[in-house]
Amino acid sequence: MTDFDPARRLRPWQRTAAGAGLLAADGTIAATIFAEMSALAIRTGAINLGQGFPDEDGPAEVLEAARAAIADGVNQYPPGTGMPVLREAIARHQSRWYGIEADAASEVLVTAGATEALAATILALVDDGDEVVTFEPYYDAYAALIARAGGVHRTVPLTFPDWQPDLDELSAAVGPRTRLIIVNTPHNPTGAVFDTATLAHIVALAERHDAVIVTDEVYEHLVFDGRHVPIATLPGARERTVTISSGGKTFSTTGWKIGWLVAPAHLVTAILAVKQYLTYVNGAPFQPAIAAGLDLPDAVFSDAAAGLAAKRDVLAAGLGAAGFEISLPTAGYFIVADAAPLGFDDGAELCRRLPDLAGVVGVPISAFVHPERRAATRSLVRFAFCKRLEVLQEASARLTALGAR
Ligand code: PMP
Numbered sequence: 292m293t294d295f296d297p298a299r300r301l302r303p304w305q306r307t308a309a310g311a312g313l314l315a316a317d318g319t320i321a322a323t324i325f326a327e328m329s330a331l332a333i334r335t336g337a338i339n340l341g342q343g344f345p346d347e348d349g350p351a352e353v354l355e356a357a358r359a360a361i362a363d364g365v366n367q368y369p370p371g372t373g374m375p376v377l378r379e380a381i382a383r384h385q386s387r388w389y390g391i392e393a394d395a396a397s398e399v400l401v402t403a404g405a406t407e408a409l410a411a412t413i414l415a416l417v418d419d420g421d422e423v424v425t426f427e428p429y430y431d432a433y434a435a436l437i438a439r440a441g442g443v444h445r446t447v448p449l450t451f452p453d454w455q456p457d458l459d460e461l462s463a464a465v466g467p468r469t470r471l472i473i474v475n476t477p478h479n480p481t482g483a484v485f486d487t488a489t490l491a492h493i494v495a496l497a498e499r500h501d502a503v504i505v506t507d508e509v510y511e512h513l514v515f516d517g518r519h520v521p522i523a524t525l526p527g528a529r530e531r532t533v534t535i536s537s538g539g540k541t542f543s544t545t546g547w548k549i550g551w552l553v554a555p556a557h558l559v560t561a562i563l564a565v566k567q568y569l570t571y572v573n574g575a576p577f578q579p580a581i582a583a584g585l586d587l588p589d590a591v592f593s594d595a596a597a598g599l600a601a602k603r604d605v606l607a608a609g610l611g612a613a614g615f616e617i618s619l620p621t622a623g624y625f626i627v628a629d630a631a632p633l634g635f636d637d638g639a640e641l642c643r644r645l646p647d648l649a650g651v652v653g654v655p656i657s658a659f660v661h662p663e664r665r666a667a668t669r670s671l672v673r674f675a676f677c678k679r680l681e682v683l684q685e686a687s688a689r690l691t692a693l694g695a696r
């Protein structure tokens with residue numbers, strides 16, 4: 292038996308993670324809510340509106356570029372920081388869409404999905420006892436990674452249905468011990484987009500307390516009204532911001548796990564020191580393919596967002612007709628729906644029963660909230676609409692069964 296045996300001795304980070312509901316109380320690993328709900332969908336044959344992944348392929352050019360790269364022998368380890376063709380495409384993308392100028396050689400790092408960018412950043416920059424601020428609900432990986440790094444997770448609540456933070460609560464959460472402020476806009480699970488005043492407030496707080504801003508922008512191209520504003524474009528932000536994104540959502544290639552970060556060179560160096568011993572590198576033939584995708588014309592990006600907006604509208608109408616109260620997302624893959632009007636006050640329990648009740652799978656918002664603060668979001672469920680229209684129509688029809696009970 293080693294001291295890693297959870298039944299024998301919980302390590303400090305496991306105690307923190309268990310407190311945050313990420314591990315079972317004895318320290319054994321609990322499956323992520325996404326894995327659990329996808330398994331439930333497979334087991335029951337229900338329509339999976341839980342885990343966020345599209346059920347259609349993205350741009351043919353991107354898929355073809357990967358096939359060509361494999362055929363051309365791009366099958367061995369790429370450079371540790373990522374293939375130059377992709378780093379240069381990421382730098383061009385930041386300049387073309389946002390006017391952010393980044394040096395492809397020293398300020399761009401390719402990672403195994405946004406997840407590894409988050410992991411390497413948090414593990415590199417957070418020391419024992421450092422505070423990390425996120426908004427809550429939060430993407431589950433943040434809490435797990437902060438716990439693993441020995442950080443103290445502080446949160447700013449977002450409330451249904453508008454999900455915008457209160458700026459005084461934000462100010463109160465950030466202080467001299469804050470090392471990182473993690474900003475996820477467009478936001479998972481709520482689909483909210485933070486306005487520029489909120490972003491400016493975050494930058495001011497980060498400057499005041501010398502914190503680093505980490506932004507998770509994986510839904511940057513899935514904004515339905517207007518354009519995405521990266522926090523790094525605000526005055527004073529660029530030199531203290533790690534901007535993270537991924538090709539998964541933009542090109543419907545979530546299984547390829549090609550992500551990246553853009554940051555000042557000294558931060559990239561610190562993060563690379565961790566990243567090179569996590570995966571070292573990944574996805575050689577997918578790197579030039581995502582590079583090809585990033586150089587596609589504007590219309591490819593705007594058409595993808597418009598197509599997704601139409602899907603949102605179908606599922607929003609379906610959930611409304613089924614009797615849910617919804618908050619209409621302005622970006623991303625997900626709608627949050629309140630099941631209380633249908634008589635369900637426990638979203639987690641509803642999600643476990645939903646395959647039986649209606650043949651559909653969703654994800655409870657409680658999975659994105661610390662166990663002690665779940666009361667406010669108890670009856671909320673997240674449904675993914677990154678699915679074909681006929682699938683969303685069928686799911687909507689099935690969900691009306693809930694009201695007819
Ligand atoms: N951040 C957010 C907000 C996400 O929703 C996801 C998952 N789609 C990720 C990070 C992980 O991205 P990737 O699959 O590129 O690791």
Ligand code: GLN
Nearest residue numbers: 325326341342343344479
């Ligand atoms: N980001 C995806 C979601 O929110 C899930 C990714 C995962 O399974 N870790 O559904």
